[in-house]
Amino acid sequence: MNTTQKKQKQSSNSPSLSKKPLKIRIITSRREKKRFDSLLGNYHYLGQSHPVGDTMRMVAEIDDQWIGLLMWGSAAYRLKPRDEFIGWTPTQRALRQKLIVQNRRFLMLAERGEHPNLASRILGSAIRELPKLWFQTFGYEPLLAETFVDIEAYEGTCYRASGWQELGLTKGYSRHRADFYVPNERPKKLWIRELRHDGVTQLRTMEELPENCRHGAQSNADAVLPLLKKQTESLHEALCKVPDPRASNRSFHIGAVLSITAMAIFSGHRNLVQIVRFANRLRNDQRIDLGLPRFKSDSSYRKVPSYKVFYNLLRNVDIDAFSQCLTDWLAQHSGTLPTALALDGKFIRTTVGIVCMVNHENGVPYAMARASQKEGEGEHCELKVAQRMIENQQDLSHALITADALHCQTRTAQEIAARGGEFILQVKDNQKTVHDLAAKLTKDISPFLPV
DSSP states (O other), X not given: OOHHHHHHXXXXXXXXXXXXOOEEEEOOSHHHHHHHHHHHHHHSTTOOOOOOSSOEEEEEEETTEEEEEEEEEEOOSOOHHHHHHHTOOHHHHHHHGGGEEEEEEEEESSOTTSSTTHHHHHHHHHHHHHHHHHHHHHSSOOOEEEEEEETTTOOOXXXXXXXXXXXXXXXXXXXEETXXXXXXXXXXXXXXXXXXXXXXXXXXXXXXXXXXXXXXGOOOOTXXXXXXXXXXXXXXXXXXXXXXXXXXXXXXXXXXXXXXXXXXXXXXOOSHHXXXXXXXXXXXXHHHHTTOOBXXXXXXXXXXXXXXXXXXXXXXXXXXXXXXXXXXXXXXXXXXXXXXXOOSSOEETTTEEEEEEEOTTTOOEEEEEEOOSSTTOGGGSHHHHHHHHHHTOSOOTTOEEEEOGGGOOHHHHHHXXXXXXEEEEOOOTTSHHHHHHHHHHTTTSOOSSOO
């Protein structure tokens, strides 16, 4: 440590620091970055933090003097306590990873205990400023912050005092490669802090994110499947039973193509371009599990179907048989599937249309059937398909089915009731008789939610 560095450390040691106004700002100039990294390298027990992904150097100042340094960067790829606390799916985690930022370094440029509460005050101020500064720098607001505290050296008192929540200890592993971890024999305490009051809820919601956060949820969910390996293999086996309308000289088996299509839709993809991108992000071991062909006879690497392969198959496949195989497979795996499978009656242009009953609590499909995108198209319109789907259910006891105004029909309600179920159907004023009757019956009843 040279004399200049000592002066930098000692210049902040004023007895009245805790009572003076505090300023938080980000470091942008090359000269200040060099000074910031030098101080971390000399005074933080972990040394400098190498920038990875979106990174922000933040300084806390009093009277234009640096009194605290904070380094923010990308969140850990996978943390079991954090991921279970949030309750998101692997696909959601991959897509929304950037909405969590990690406090990688926090260095006080004053001796510990010399200025009571100064550390928690700096952390509190930094957390309040972080979403705004991050949005100005990277174009999106993060929703959650995380950090690790070495239990052999610190208690994390300043994090607790500034509103952070302790989630437990890590297992003591460090990420070495994309799918390989090595033990470091130093478990750390994991802390999190919501950057807005509903941050955790927004991370796991199936609804659209707040506008200021959307740009940060555009990561590629590389090689992340909505199903476990055994479930993927089981789905592939089930879909191999769908009749193949193509010629016998095809390169890609129907089970593989339909499995990729189904999992892409489960993951929230809504058109053929997104399905093809999903396929191209599959790892080679996942391609092997799906039985995809080799690039060359002497190569171990597997290729994926092109846009043309998906398009031609989905145009000609028996959608009723496809839907029935999926329905049977979903019934077989009921209660064991991951939460929030996003299959909710979407259409891929005019090629594929599906009506689906989905579990409200976890998003798992209960049943599905083919439908036409066009309303009023005979027996394949959404309304008729939904009614037949209900008729095919043997028992709806203890089930509550909700639907929009399209399904506010006498037959639909009768079929649900006949199978022991209950229903909540939306009514619009274009159904004048029903609307007026409902308004009259509920006139003196308090609403479920305040208007």
